[in-house]
Amino acid sequence: MTTELRVSIGAALGRERARVNIRRAMDGLVAKRLKAFPDAEELEQLRDQGRAIRGHAVARLPELLEELERNCIRNGMEVHWAETSDEANGIVLDILRRSGARALLKGKSMVSEEMGLNARLAAEGIEPVETDLGELIIQLAGEPPSHIIAPAVHKDRHEIADLFRERLPEAPAGERIEDLTAAARAYMRSRFQGINAGLSGVNFAVAETGTLCLVENEGNGRMSTTAPDVHIAVMGIEKVIARLDQLPPLLTLLTRSATGQPITTYVNLISGPRRPGEKDGPRELHLILLDNGRSRIRQDPELAATLRCIRCGACMNHCPVYTRLGGHAYGTVYPGPIGSILEPQLQGLGLRGEMAEVSTLCGACAEVCPVRIPIPALLNRLRHESVAGRTGSQVAGQGSRRTRAEARLWALWSWVCANPSRYRSFTRLATALRAMQPARLGPWTRHPRSPANRTQGPPPARSGGGVRYRVVSDAEPLTQGADLRSDRRRHSRSRGQCPSPYRSRPSKAPPRRSSSRTRRRCRRAC
Numbered sequence: 001m002t003t004e005l006r007v008s009i010g011a012a013l014g015r016e017r018a019r020v021n022i023r024r025a026m027d028g029l030v031a032k033r034l035k036a037f038p039d040a041e042e043l044e045q046l047r048d049q050g051r052a053i054r055g056h057a058v059a060r061l062p063e064l065l066e067e068l069e070r071n072c073i074r075n076g077m078e079v080h081w082a083e084t085s086d087e088a089n090g091i092v093l094d095i096l097r098r099s100g101a102r103a104l105l106k107g108k109s110m111v112s113e114e115m116g117l118n119a120r121l122a123a124e125g126i127e128p129v130e131t132d133l134g135e136l137i138i139q140l141a142g143e144p145p146s147h148i149i150a151p152a153v154h155k156d157r158h159e160i161a162d163l164f165r166e167r168l169p170e171a172p173a174g175e176r177i178e179d180l181t182a183a184a185r186a187y188m189r190s191r192f193q194g195i196n197a198g199l200s201g202v203n204f205a206v207a208e209t210g211t212l213c214l215v216e217n218e219g220n221g222r223m224s225t226t227a228p229d230v231h232i233a234v235m236g237i238e239k240v241i242a243r244l245d246q247l248p249p250l251l252t253l254l255t256r257s258a259t260g261q262p263i264t265t266y267v268n269l270i271s272g273p274r275r276p277g278e279k280d281g282p283r284e285l286h287l288i289l290l291d292n293g294r295s296r297i298r299q300d301p302e303l304a305a306t307l308r309c310i311r312c313g314a315c316m317n318h319c320p321v322y323t324r325l326g327g328h329a330y331g332t333v334y335p336g337p338i339g340s341i342l343e344p345q346l347q348g349l350g351l352r353g354e355m356a357e358v359s360t361l362c363g364a365c366a367e368v369c370p371v372r373i374p375i376p377a378l379l380n381r382l383r384h385e386s387v388a389g390r391t392g393s394q395v396a397g398q399g400s401r402r403t404r405a406e407a408r409l410w411a412l413w414s415w416v417c418a419n420p421s422r423y424r425s426f427t428r429l430a431t432a433l434r435a436m437q438p439a440r441l442g443p444w445t446r447h448p449r450s451p452a453n454r455t456q457g458p459p460p461a462r463s464g465g466g467v468r469y470r471v472v473s474d475a476e477p478l479t480q481g482a483d484l485r486s487d488r489r490r491h492s493r494s495r496g497q498c499p500s501p502y503r504s505r506p507s508k509a510p511p512r513r514s515s516s517r518t519r520r521r522c523r524r525a526c
C-alpha cells in the first residue's frame, strides 16, 4: 500500500468522533433497509429483476444511448457528449458563459464530484451553490463527501451547529435539528433567487421516452431544475435504461436499499424544457453524457458488471471496512466497496489499484447489492490485473503494480506448493524458524476490535506480567503497542480461561487425559 493511502487511512482511524458518527448512521441505515424488505423471497425476485434490467441496459448501451439522444432532442433538450471530465467541465462552462450566469445552483450529483466541477467553476470566477443539505454542510466545511447518498454523514448535529454559527448569518443559537434545517432552508431560499442556471444529476434516463428521472428528499432538486432559466443535467452514460416500465422496480430497489424508504419524497420525471403556455420550468435544458472510461469498462465481460450500479450505497452501509473508516480514508469520490471496484477502473490501476486491497472480501456488499454486482469477485480480478503480466486486458494500468521481486517470490511459493514433500519440508523449516517472526504486526494489532468485547465491555486491566496487549471496545480509545507474544504467554499461564475449543469443556465432565496431539492443536489455537 502506498504511503498516501496508508496516511489517509491512519488519519481516518484517528478521527474518533467521525468514526462514531459514521458507525451510528450506518447501523441505522442497515436496520432501515432490513425493515424495508420484510419478505426475503420478494427481495430476491426484485434483485433478479434489477440485475436483468441493468445488465440488459449495459449490454445494449450504444444503441440505447442513441435512442435516448434522439428522443431527448425530440423533447426539446440539447444533448452533449463528453469523453472526459475536462470536456464535460468545458461544456458546462460554455453553457454558463452563453447564459451570462455568475453562479450555479447545484442539486446533488456524484458525477459533478467526479468531474471536479466546483473547483473548475471557482477557477473561472463562477460560484457553485450547493442546495442539498449534506452537500451544503461539506461545502461550508471545505470537505469532500464521505458517502455517496449522505455526504455529511460523518458530522453530528453539534458540529453542524458550530459550523452554521460560524458560516451562516441565520444560524440559530441552539442545536435542535429542526432549527438547523430551518436555518439551512432560509439560507438556500435566499440563494435560489437571482441565479439563472441550475445543475442536477440523473438517477436514470429512459431511452424510449427521453425522460430524465431524479429522486430526492429535500425538494432542492426540483428547485434547481425548474426555478432557473437554464438546467444542465449531467449523467454517466451507464445510467440509461430501455423502457419506462423498468423504472418502478429500480426505484423500489434504489430507495429501499439506500435509506429504507418505500419511495423518496420527490420523484422528478423531466421530459424537456418549458413549453409554450407552461408557467415554470427551464427555458433551456442540456443533457451532458459523460463517458470518462465507462466504455472501456464495458469492453470487459466480467468487469462490465460494475456499470450495473444504481448508486444506492447499500454496499458501503454494510461494509466492515467502510463503516469503521468512513469515506475520507479512501481519498476518492466514490468510496467503499463500489469505489474500490469503480475508481481503479476509471482512474487506472497504477493510480488507484491499491483500493482493491481495502477490503476483507467478506462478501457483505455482494449480499446486499440490489443489482447483484459480484463485488468480491471483481476486487479479486482487479488485484490480479494490477500485478499480472501482459494479458492483453482492457483494464487501464494493467500490470502497473507488478514488481519483479514479488513475482519471483510467488513463483517460488507456487513451486513449493506444487509438490507435497517440498511443502512439508518448507512448513517444518518455517515452524523451526518461528521464533524469528516479528513480535509486532504493526497497525493490524493496534486497530482490530473484538466482537466479544463489544458486548461484554473491556476486560479488566491486568497488572504485571508484561501484558501490553488488550482488545479494546468500540467505546474506548484505541490501544497502541499490541504485543502478540505477550498475549500468547498470558494464554499459556491462564489455561483455565483459554478460549480455545480444545481446552474448554463442561465443568462437570469427567477429567480427560489430553493427548499430545490435542495439546499441540491447543497451543496453535492460542
Ligand code: SF4
Pocket: 308, 309, 310, 311, 312, 313, 314, 315, 316, 338, 365, 368, 369, 370, 371, 372, 373
Ligand atoms: S454496488 Fe450495488 S450496493 Fe453498491 S452502490 Fe452500487 S448498486 Fe448499491
